[in-house]
Amino acid sequence: MGRFCPATSDCIVLIKMHTQPVSAPKTIALIGAGAVGLCLAAAFVRAGWQVVVCGARVRFSQIEETEGANTHTYPIRHAVTPADIGLCDAAILAVKSYQTQDVSAWLRAFNRASATILVAQNGLGQKECVATYAPQAHILPAIVYFNAQRSAPGKVTLKRIGTQDLCVPDDATAQYFADVLQKGNMRVGITADITTALWLKLLANITANPITTLTGRRTGVMRGPAIQATARQIMVEAVKVGQAEGAKLTAQHVEDILLWLQTIPAESITSMLQDRQAGRELEYKALTGYVVKAAEKHGIDVPLNHLILSLLSSIHPADS
Amino acid sequence: MGRFCPATSDCIVLIKMHTQPVSAPKTIALIGAGAVGLCLAAAFVRAGWQVVVCGARVRFSQIEETEGANTHTYPIRHAVTPADIGLCDAAILAVKSYQTQDVSAWLRAFNRASATILVAQNGLGQKECVATYAPQAHILPAIVYFNAQRSAPGKVTLKRIGTQDLCVPDDATAQYFADVLQKGNMRVGITADITTALWLKLLANITANPITTLTGRRTGVMRGPAIQATARQIMVEAVKVGQAEGAKLTAQHVEDILLWLQTIPAESITSMLQDRQAGRELEYKALTGYVVKAAEKHGIDVPLNHLILSLLSSIHPADS
Numbered sequence: 001m002g003r004f005c006p007a008t009s010d011c012i013v014l015i016k017m018h019t020q021p022v023s024a025p026k027t028i029a030l031i032g033a034g035a036v037g038l039c040l041a042a043a044f045v046r047a048g049w050q051v052v053v054c055g056a057r058v059r060f061s062q063i064e065e066t067e068g069a070n071t072h073t074y075p076i077r078h079a080v081t082p083a084d085i086g087l088c089d090a091a092i093l094a095v096k097s098y099q100t101q102d103v104s105a106w107l108r109a110f111n112r113a114s115a116t117i118l119v120a121q122n123g124l125g126q127k128e129c130v131a132t133y134a135p136q137a138h139i140l141p142a143i144v145y146f147n148a149q150r151s152a153p154g155k156v157t158l159k160r161i162g163t164q165d166l167c168v169p170d171d172a173t174a175q176y177f178a179d180v181l182q183k184g185n186m187r188v189g190i191t192a193d194i195t196t197a198l199w200l201k202l203l204a205n206i207t208a209n210p211i212t213t214l215t216g217r218r219t220g221v222m223r224g225p226a227i228q229a230t231a232r233q234i235m236v237e238a239v240k241v242g243q244a245e246g247a248k249l250t251a252q253h254v255e256d257i258l259l260w261l262q263t264i265p266a267e268s269i270t271s272m273l274q275d276r277q278a279g280r281e282l283e284y285k286a287l288t289g290y291v292v293k294a295a296e297k298h299g300i301d302v303p304l305n306h307l308i309l310s311l312l313s314s315i316h317p318a319d320s
Numbered sequence: 321m322g323r324f325c326p327a328t329s330d331c332i333v334l335i336k337m338h339t340q341p342v343s344a345p346k347t348i349a350l351i352g353a354g355a356v357g358l359c360l361a362a363a364f365v366r367a368g369w370q371v372v373v374c375g376a377r378v379r380f381s382q383i384e385e386t387e388g389a390n391t392h393t394y395p396i397r398h399a400v401t402p403a404d405i406g407l408c409d410a411a412i413l414a415v416k417s418y419q420t421q422d423v424s425a426w427l428r429a430f431n432r433a434s435a436t437i438l439v440a441q442n443g444l445g446q447k448e449c450v451a452t453y454a455p456q457a458h459i460l461p462a463i464v465y466f467n468a469q470r471s472a473p474g475k476v477t478l479k480r481i482g483t484q485d486l487c488v489p490d491d492a493t494a495q496y497f498a499d500v501l502q503k504g505n506m507r508v509g510i511t512a513d514i515t516t517a518l519w520l521k522l523l524a525n526i527t528a529n530p531i532t533t534l535t536g537r538r539t540g541v542m543r544g545p546a547i548q549a550t551a552r553q554i555m556v557e558a559v560k561v562g563q564a565e566g567a568k569l570t571a572q573h574v575e576d577i578l579l580w581l582q583t584i585p586a587e588s589i590t591s592m593l594q595d596r597q598a599g600r601e602l603e604y605k606a607l608t609g610y611v612v613k614a615a616e617k618h619g620i621d622v623p624l625n626h627l628i629l630s631l632l633s634s635i636h637p638a639d640s
Binding site: 211214215216217221224226227229230233234303304306307308309310311313314315316 | 531534535536537541544546547549550553554623624626627628629630631633634635636
């Protein structure tokens with residue numbers, strides 16, 4: 001099936017044209033100015049929005065995004081406390097999944113029915129977690145397929161993979177934000193089956209992230225035959241768990257993702273390896289940890305994912 | 321059963337006293353002046369032998385060995401070519417198993433019936449490999465239980481673990497060298513079942529070495545409950561292979577080794593992690609690689625060891 005994006009097959013790339021001028025500029029809050037957050041915020045600026053960065057530890061004056069040979073800058077402003085956000089009904093949540101609690105004060109600022117929180121986090125279980133802080137907000141999961149690396153505060157390199165950059169569920173709010181992001185030059189798909197789409201991304205994440213992190217290698221490592229066999233077995237275990245959780249996963253998906261992993265530029269660095277190298281905490285609980293936990297719930301045996309989890313949870317990045 | 325040394329239960333710690341004076345000093349050749357080789361050579365010097373270091377890349381003037389608070393020095397001389405060795409009927413082979421071919425010229429210098437090569441290498445399959453270069457020599461496997469770390473050429477720190485430092489087979493030549501090493505303050509056991517003793521050491525090596533290397537942690541990592549569960553499963557797979565290979569392994573051995581691994585000082589660094597940190601090739605082929613290869617021969621499924629092998633073989637230490 002050639003190049004494959006780990007989103008469900010009913011995921012449609014939007015090609016709608018946007019000809020209406022934007023009236024008063026809208027504002028989106030960026031909670032988590034990491035690599036993914038910066039790329040999404042840049043897309044909003046390209047679509048005519050203003051960006052307010054929430055509680056950045058290191059202030060930066062603008063977003064500087066490099067894609068291929070091109071570098072562009074995008075204006076932002078900073079909010080030190082939620083009161084500084086101003087008139088704003090949308091937020092991007094792009095902190096690591098284990099940091100969601102740390103930004104709960106910012107999430108609570110969007111706890112109203114008119115607000116949307118675009119959750120661009122790896123792994124599963126995020127919507128439920130965010131809902132504990134902002135139960136009234138519309139929580140919109142966004143599955144991220146692009147690779148991004150932050151080299152300094154505000155400074156990011158974007159690498160697109162396959163045919164889609166993002167995937168969102170099939171509802172009116174998602175359609176609205178998909179249109180904005182599409183206008184901001186993101187290739188956004190919409191799926192009627194977000195559970196399956198999330199599990200497909202999870203399958204890619206529970207292989208590429210741990211394997212690159214444990215071996216210390218860039219994503220080109222996924223092209224080796226021995227590693228492909230390992231990645232296949234890790235996914236085959238998880239497919240059973242995903243099916244038990246309602247995802248419509250098949251054996252063919254595993255093969256498709258193996259091919260897709262090889263389309264990632266060989267010199268890319270996964271977010272988890274970036275974290276290990278930088279001495280940061282690793283984001284494994286929402287990935288392999290989620291699979292192992294769900295497997296236990298359903299009484300499914302996942303020995304390889306158990307082994308991976310024990311290794312990842314034993315890494316102390318600061319010591320390595 | 322408390323503290324356990326991963327040698328067969330019929331392994332006896334020698335307590336024979338040595339009262340006879342050594343006449344003319346004998347010479348032993350050291351092929352591989354790494355951490356283990358230096359500690360063994362130092363023991364020979366303590367027993368009244370002379371040591372000739374073969375083909376050292378960096379010349380050092382003496383062995384400086386530290387154990388606990390005590391540091392002692394031991395004289396050595398260097399041989400640049402096999403012709404420099406002089407009158408000598410014994411050699412220690414202590415290079416990494418993947419380097420044996422590189423030192424084949426030195427091994428060939430001992431290819432006579434009067435010569436003994438003490439093989440102090442990790443893993444299995446070593447005797448067969450050495451025999452291809454010195455088929456006439458007596459090849460004596462020595463299982464090493466102590467931990468050693470080399471900080472500079474000739475400079476080593478020795479940490480003893482459990483109740484034995486070495487184990488050798490039960491034959492006259494082994495008994496002779498066991499006596500010498502015992503005189504040199506090594507605690508040497510003799511076993512009638514070297515196959516089982518080798519597999520017991522292998523079980524410890526295929527857990528502690530990969531787990532510390534992949535997590536970047538010191539041996540204290542083996543004390544975590546999740547890692548213990550992983551180590552147990554890695555060994556349970558390998559026990560079936562060892563049994564098929566003639567080792568008298570039992571489920572109890574796995575539990576004993578899990579306990580023994582926890583007696584290793586928490587701050588020790590396994591040889592494989594030392595290699596990864598120093599950007600050297602990793603010695604996995606004679607360890608996990610041996611288990612996987614033997615498993616294939618016997619048609620035994622070892623998915624966890626397969627996974628570990630794919631990760632270890634994908635590490636490029638120089639890049640990590």
